[in-house]
Amino acid sequence: MKKLIVAIAATLVSSWALAHNCPNEMKAIDAKLPGAQLSAENMSKVKDLRAKGEQLHKEGKHTESMAALAEAKKLLGM
Template identity: 45%
Template sequence: MKRAALILAALLAATPALAFHCPADMAAIDAALAANPALTAEQLAEVTALRAEGEAQHVAGNHDASVATLAKAMAILGIG
């Protein structure tokens, strides 16, 4: 019984951490964009669109999708 309670407590503690991962990724993308990265116009447009989509997913509570979308933008930027 103690083990089940510990697992439940760990899961509950991890949930807010996952929710806050999205804003950290968005901030990293914003910082990289502010540094004027060497991207083509197409890459810049894609990163900007992915950043916006990731934020919308985060606001909607879909954090898994948000993290995945933001990871695509970060990969284009060469960060993370």
């Protein structure tokens, strides 16, 4: 029973930590965007992924948000 409680607590804490990291990822993307040397297509993709990440964060879908933000960062070379 203790192991189950610890597992549940660990899941909740990791979700909470992940949820609070989304804004930091968005800030990092926002900081990099003005000087980014990307094609118009990739710039559009980055902006769309960043917006999608923010929307998913607001919906409480933090894992999906982090995935979208990670893809945006990848396109930015971060």
